[in-house]
Amino acid sequence: MKILVMIKQVPDTATQVKIAADGRSIDTAGITWIVSPYDEFAVEEALRIKEKRGQGEVVAVSLGPDRVKEALRSCLAMGADRAIHLLDPAWEAADTLATARALAGVIKQEAPGLALFGRQAIDDDMGAVAAQVAELLGWPCASWIMEEAVDDGGKAVRVGRQVEGGLEVFELPLPAVVSAQKGLNEPRYPTLKGIMGAKKKEIKDVKAADLGISPEAPALSVVKLETLPPRPPGRIIPGEAAAAAKELVRSLREDAKAI
Amino acid sequence: MAGAFWCMVEDDRQGNPKKVMAEVLGEATRLVGQQGGQVEAVWLTDKATPDGLKALGELGAKRIWLFEGPVYAPYRGEVWTPVIAELAAKESPQAIFAPVTTRQRELMARLAARLGAGLSADSTGLALEDGKLVATRPVYAGKLLSKMTWAGAPWLATLRPNVFRPAEPQAGATAQVERPAATAPAESMKLIERREESATGLPELAEAEIVVSGGRGLKGPENFVILEDLAKVVGAAVGASRAAVDAGWRPHRFQIGQTGRTISPKLYMGFGISGAIQHLAGMRTSKVICAVNKDPEAPIFKIADYGIVGDLFEVAPLLAAEFKKLLEK
Numbered sequence: 001m002k003i004l005v006m007i008k009q010v011p012d013t014a015t016q017v018k019i020a021a022d023g024r025s026i027d028t029a030g031i032t033w034i035v036s037p038y039d040e041f042a043v044e045e046a047l048r049i050k051e052k053r054g055q056g057e058v059v060a061v062s063l064g065p066d067r068v069k070e071a072l073r074s075c076l077a078m079g080a081d082r083a084i085h086l087l088d089p090a091w092e093a094a095d096t097l098a099t100a101r102a103l104a105g106v107i108k109q110e111a112p113g114l115a116l117f118g119r120q121a122i123d124d125d126m127g128a129v130a131a132q133v134a135e136l137l138g139w140p141c142a143s144w145i146m147e148e149a150v151d152d153g154g155k156a157v158r159v160g161r162q163v164e165g166g167l168e169v170f171e172l173p174l175p176a177v178v179s180a181q182k183g184l185n186e187p188r189y190p191t192l193k194g195i196m197g198a199k200k201k202e203i204k205d206v207k208a209a210d211l212g213i214s215p216e217a218p219a220l221s222v223v224k225l226e227t228l229p230p231r232p233p234g235r236i237i238p239g240e241a242a243a244a245a246k247e248l249v250r251s252l253r254e255d256a257k258a259i
Numbered sequence: 260m261a262g263a264f265w266c267m268v269e270d271d272r273q274g275n276p277k278k279v280m281a282e283v284l285g286e287a288t289r290l291v292g293q294q295g296g297q298v299e300a301v302w303l304t305d306k307a308t309p310d311g312l313k314a315l316g317e318l319g320a321k322r323i324w325l326f327e328g329p330v331y332a333p334y335r336g337e338v339w340t341p342v343i344a345e346l347a348a349k350e351s352p353q354a355i356f357a358p359v360t361t362r363q364r365e366l367m368a369r370l371a372a373r374l375g376a377g378l379s380a381d382s383t384g385l386a387l388e389d390g391k392l393v394a395t396r397p398v399y400a401g402k403l404l405s406k407m408t409w410a411g412a413p414w415l416a417t418l419r420p421n422v423f424r425p426a427e428p429q430a431g432a433t434a435q436v437e438r439p440a441a442t443a444p445a446e447s448m449k450l451i452e453r454r455e456e457s458a459t460g461l462p463e464l465a466e467a468e469i470v471v472s473g474g475r476g477l478k479g480p481e482n483f484v485i486l487e488d489l490a491k492v493v494g495a496a497v498g499a500s501r502a503a504v505d506a507g508w509r510p511h512r513f514q515i516g517q518t519g520r521t522i523s524p525k526l527y528m529g530f531g532i533s534g535a536i537q538h539l540a541g542m543r544t545s546k547v548i549c550a551v552n553k554d555p556e557a558p559i560f561k562i563a564d565y566g567i568v569g570d571l572f573e574v575a576p577l578l579a580a581e582f583k584k585l586l587e588k
Contacts, residue, residue: 013400014536017402017403019403038518097375122400123399124398127381128371128380130368131366131369132371133372134369135369140337140448143361160454163361163362166456167454168450172448173447182511182518182519219375219376219378219409220379220408221407221408221410222407223393223406225398225404225405225406226403226405228402228543232564234548234561234564235565236555236560236566236567236568237565241567245574245577245580246577246581248567248578249581251565252547253585258469258525259582259585
């Protein structure tokens, strides 16, 4: 079975982000880039399905500028067989829907049995692309999955999706779209052999025209980015524990009116 | 009707809208007051109770589009999306809002793709500027705020719980209930089972007004009982940091932060939590933040409104006793 894993390259959480001169994007100078953590769960799950079945192919896919090759290379080092890089200036202003259209285009061409995503990317936290791809393809979709089992015949997948108050286990006919929640697995670290091997694996560039897509104007766009309004300075309550606890409860009631 | 602000109903699976709907309907009502149009609820469910319908009316819905039938439970995007999209094509709503829950996040994304519309997910602010809706969303682990706007209607947005001011119920206000004919598409997803989480007797993390949260400083899973005792006194949910979850002390559903839940309670109390960026991403929009930590240099004190530098094993039970005294008054 062929499995496509869609990944996004994002700034490392610990990286300082600064607003760029245009006021609408971030200054990318000095940023450390990583594969979005939820996407690593998706890559790991794809590799496990392939290993369990003893055959198949795992293809990592990402949309973005040149630097995204590095993220795709990390997926290859983890064990993906090849990668596809959606690289086209026409996608520079891509919003989630334009991204979903591009990814749906690739998925249609590649015709995998399963399309795996992370539940959201940790840069814009929009969390929409997986479900949008499913809608555009007309495929069943389960989001925030914490369990997965493809049946032996490769005709269906059983997934546990996290919902408020519980876990719903569904069977979906393949092909299907699923998005990974934390708890699905523990992603592996690339081995040295994996890292060396990744250099020889293929990363294919794909342009919008190759998919027969002419990107549309974004349906949602950033007006501006802002820094957080400063929080009023906090107060450390001094004194020994009993007095401090008493004073904290009084402050929460009388000053903050939080209880 | 054209120009309406739709609110997707999240229910408790027993036929009643969840508490968070007061916030969604309240925000829609506030915006409609500036823009014109009316607030309407859209409810897909296997069961809507008369009380549930009444509650939506009292919270500001003038009309309820009700799709009721066994096919609508449990939620499946492939069933719900075409039904709502068909109604939207007929009715041309100006906006479609929903609370942030796992299924509404997926549904609204699918709906946006089907309608070719923009979606602002997990919004923490909405405002009309020159007749256009502008959403505020935290991005980059909550380090920046992004203001976003739509190229055209309908404006789709999901709203973070506990951020928007809830509607005050107006006794006697009623909504007109419409049951449009709809053919739900054949479903391909089959429900095998639903596993309920063991009931804690405490509120749900995402909706709780007060959250008590523990980190590495708790030293072990057995010590969370200290926080549970405090939570019971004030009616709080209990959360945990990534460190505590990764150590296996709490199940992942209790994790607050970047790879867990994003919460915005009225009061957040962190115990033995240092305040790594990953954690702050999930709780920094809380209204009042207090922290108890032995380390006076813990980063959480930088965003805390109140802090106690001390031993949580000593302070937490004292706080529980003080809250008890206060609330028994």
